[in-house]
Amino acid sequence: MTDLRTHAEEIHEQFSDQLGIDVDDVHERLETLVEEYKVPVDEARRSVTNTYLDEAGMDRDELRGGGNERKQVADVDTAEEWIDVRAKVVDLWEPRSDAVAQVGLLGDETGTIKFTKWSKSDLPELDEGAVYELRNVVTDEYQGRYSVKLNRTTTITELDEEIEVGDDSVTVEGALVDIQSGSGLIKRCPEDDCTRVLQNGRCSEHGEVEGEFDLRIKGVLDDGEEVTEVIFDQEATENLTGITLEEAQEMAMDALDTTVVADEMRTKVLGRYYRVEGPTFGRYVLADAIEQLSDPADPEAVLIKARSI
């Protein structure tokens, strides 16, 4: 009895913005289905909810999640789940499409997760570094990585508090099997807040500009089972290759060609084993700590296993 009342209150809350409905009315509909027609409670709730959705001319997607679960970002492990999160905007990225109003990284004590805010949802702007209560966001998954999407029914409340964003760094080991194009000595756009990598001296946003030199490696670590794409920033690239930005510039000047830098880096690091630690960023791991695995490998344990099969 009280159970049905709770369901009724939750449904009522979900529609409170759109329909002037009465909790008793909701309760009565549920009661009829459950007690008279012996419909299971879940099914009854679904049926009543659909009735109100029809009345309000809404899609199920637009439903306000009155009874959403509050989740920590590291606990997001299914797609298409409606949840509430309390998180800080750690990073805002450049949207690649007009359909996206804002895209970036949210973080809480447990780690970080990508978020997308659609232009058509018409939501207020999120500020980098601010903490928000985000109610009714929906989870999504792409190639094993989770994200949350803000939609028309999401409510955004800025909170006056600080969140210590958790360390979601991962450790990966493997052979460095590829250094991808766009690695080595690169030039970035010098415009404020634009760090795009120039292609033939051009920035895709600001056109022809006098670029600023930087070092970067986009590499692939492979352990024979899985591949991980790793980004090494200037400092990490210098550590990994022993080539400093200055030296790289000299090499490029001597050769009148910047590609010699990436070539030299390839001969120094490709085909060796590394352990890399750092936070994940989309499908990449950002290398904070790097160690070459040069200890002699111990064959003994594997040999015992091989003999026992």
Next chain:
Amino acid sequence: MATTPTREVARRVFAREFNDAGYTFKESDDDRAPVYLLLPTGERANRVFVVGTLTETEDVGEDSEYWQGRVVDPNGDTFFMYAGQYQPDAASMLRDLEPPAYVSVVGKPRTYETDDGEVNVSIRPESITVVDAATRDRWVVETAERTLERIQRFDDDANEYAEMAREQYDLPVENYRRAVVGALESLETDGEAEASASTS
């Protein structure tokens, strides 16, 4: 589904097993679908990573340069690789390198049928780099582990590539367990030899 193609993992395999393979297949009819070499221990390989001793390089091309490189693993079995004008970096490495040297090779398996109907397997290298002995030893242990894992999965009911290997090859996986043991034993002997050399 329109997903970005994911990079294919580089399998670890000793030359004995690699050279026993010969059957290739695709998972879809798409022209651009990756081609896989079926490993006899029941795994598909679109890419391999090999570290071994480069023992010989030779330009076997007739009209243009076409470099052959032989890389030997600890069992004394040989990986063959070929690089021509479409693999300029690998070809120039093979032109310049002085064997013997430890090399890491990342590449794609390629098969070709000889005039007498035998299928030969080789590597078309994407990159070749000179590495040290520690890297080579690490590869041997890693390749032993990966091979054992495949052998242990070989009799799983849901292992479709093992099923395919039974149909295509019918080779006992015991051969590859022996290759693992042999490779690991060679490391131990190396270690003892080095230890006794340093004490004498």
